[in-house]
Amino acid sequence: MSDDRDDLRSHLAGSGAPDRRAFIQFLASSPLLTSAGVSTLVGALTAGGGALAQSYDVLRAPASKVGDVIDSPEQALNVMDFEPAAKKALPPAHYGYLASGVDGDETLRANHEAFSKIRIRTRRLIDVRKIDTSITILGQTYNSPIMLAPVSSQGAFNPEAEGAVARAAKVQGHGMILSTVGSTSIEDVTKDRGAPVWYMLYPTDDWNVTEALVKRAEAAGAPAIVLTVDRQGGRNTETLFRLPRDDTRDCKMCHGGGFANEVSRKPMFDDLDVSKVNNLYGTGMTWEFVDRLRKIVKGKLVLKGIVTHEDAKESLNHGVDALIVSNHGGRAEESLEATIDALPEVVKAVDGKIPVLIDGGFRRGTDVLKGLALGASAVCIGRPYCWGLAAFGQPGVEAVLKIMQREFETIMRQVGAVKISEITSEDVTRG
Template identity: 80%
Template sequence: MSDQTQASGPSAARLSDRRAFLRFLAASPVMTPTAMSAIAAALAAGSSDAFAQSYDVLRAPQQATADGIISAPEQALNVFDFEPAAKKALPPAHYGYLASGVDGDETLKANHEAFSRIRIRARRLIDVRKIDTSVTIFGQKFGTPIMLAPVSSQGAFHPEAEGAVAKAAKLKGNGMILSTVGSTSIEDVTEARGAPVWYMLYPTDDWTVTEALVKRAEAAGAPAIVLTVDRQGGRNTETLFRLRREDSRVCQDCHLGGFANEVSRKPMFDDLDVTKVTNLYGTGMTWDYVDRLRKIVKGKLVLKGIVTHEDAEEALKHGVDAIIVSNHGGRAEESLYPTIDVLPEVVKAVNGKVPVLVDGGFRRGTDVLKALALGATAVCIGRPYCWGLAAFGEPGVAAVLTLMQREFETIMKQVGALRIEDINADAVTRA
């Protein structure tokens, strides 16, 4: 029973007549799906003001889940619901690759846990019926500040791979960054997205290959080349190694030794001579390498993996156009420094001269607002949309983006922000 008392007498009769009328409308062959949904909600509510008031408990259909794991995207209440569904859908090793941080996964955990130490200051009596969540970066307008971070080898999660992700991003208005070792070419991803995507560059240790990758990405329209600089020291992905033990498949059937075999199914390396390449990550990179790359990149050059004010200041000296504060989603180093905690020092060092983006641990719309309040231009998410991809393909990605955007819009209204520019440091405090 609700907190309302059971109707009786004339009121009950009127309610019964109203229900009969609604059922008559529902049976009409000309009713639209939207109208049908409204009528169904009204019938379920059983209240005279059902059309005027939306009850939270009726927001989603009541559907049972097996073992608490969703079986359809619309069952999800938040992005966390997609992780167990992804784990169920994937072979252990593939899930391990997605789930793994480095060493004890402590930095991975810290990335998200740090958001709980930041509080949001709500404001009242501001008309927030109309808000604008759009952002413009490098002259490209996106419907939301939530961008899709580069994640490698998405064919390991779903056959449609980055193509499905790009279609969902197009539908929801999100920006997207494609990995060098994605399972889909930049040309196909750009077509599916319906707009240019940024290109994340693993530089390799062969300049000829690096230059070819940059030229191909720019020829496909990529407005930004995103150089990843946080993989120079190698990494110990213990969670991946542990879950591989549970995988009965023979990994060598797909993963053969040697760089050429490693990238043989990565379309960005098609027709390239990789015989001189020994690693993807340019382990000998210095700031001189950034200078060299700056000379050949015709568009914008972004550094991904900056986590200190010293490196942010140095990046500006070398002509970098933007910075992504990142520890590779907790997969670069076990520093225990969450990206949301180091964001302010990078923002201060940059002093508004270039955009500052951030990734690492974003799971809620409130997380997004906290980052923007601390000075980020936009945020990038990785694992959440890959959970959606692994579990349900394109609809799963779209559902993840919808949920995070809905949460973000809700908290924007609570702080009284009508535009992204209205979100500032006054919106948050440190616990």
């Protein structure tokens, strides 16, 4: 093996820049890429001097031709590569559901564009060879601060739905939140995840149904009930309404009118009497509803959709255990307020008394670091992992998580943080 390393160094260190095609052919035939793997190659490139330390980066990209849309998870260089693949794989109406914001989708775009106004301060001469990205939140420990946000009806993206997502989350130890109107039951998701998952509650306007959903989730081991509070004003999802015009299928075959038909394929409503339910989102909820829910939730109670300091402070008065700063991925209201911009005032308002999570527009590992630096205990992603699910099933979700985790670990090292607690507001500035 030492001879192979010498050959590789000689090949790269020869006079002039090495021909790229010849270099790739050399690598393809090298035993360094078989039994020893890429890690051995990295060692070969970096041993005996540092001049070649970055040369292995070329191996991140496949040598084969890649078209405008990736054909496999391995071809993706970032999570955005999965969106065109998802669009290609999905019927127009289903892609429209995933892609839609509200009105002109401006808040959806603002969620991500706001990250470009936050700069990262990098530090030097810190030993960051070993880092720890684990977090403990509400008594649960995860290997990464990147959690999977609740997304409804994942069976519209892939037949294995939330089951595939749960298995992918298990591989790397990510936390997961299941939606009330997911395509998979909490019992099955918990089994696939191999650990309890949080349960996001759409309460409906029938307290008996609300109570039954909470009891079932907690019986399945859910350590947290996450009440969504950002869907009470209604919404205008224009992209969702527009794209079905290009869909040749008859949507009425699956989507009938009325609440009972809406949830007939949602397993969390199996065996429940929904005859008195008119609204899934609990229109009319007030802080008194939170108090009533607090009395029946045995575990942790989380509010998802808080974006102001007023509501954050009020949450403390009602026994809430954590908050998620969220505008429903830009599909709650067309406020133009990015969640990353709302985060600091919410964090300041709770003053460390309870954890604050955030979702909305996270696409890069650098975004994750910015969220943590501004006070979030964890960040949640939604669309990216659903793109991976739609395009390639479980392997697609795994790839999305690996890419974001890899990017996060890279920027974490570059700011000189070896554990999550070392990421602070000093690591970022605003442009």
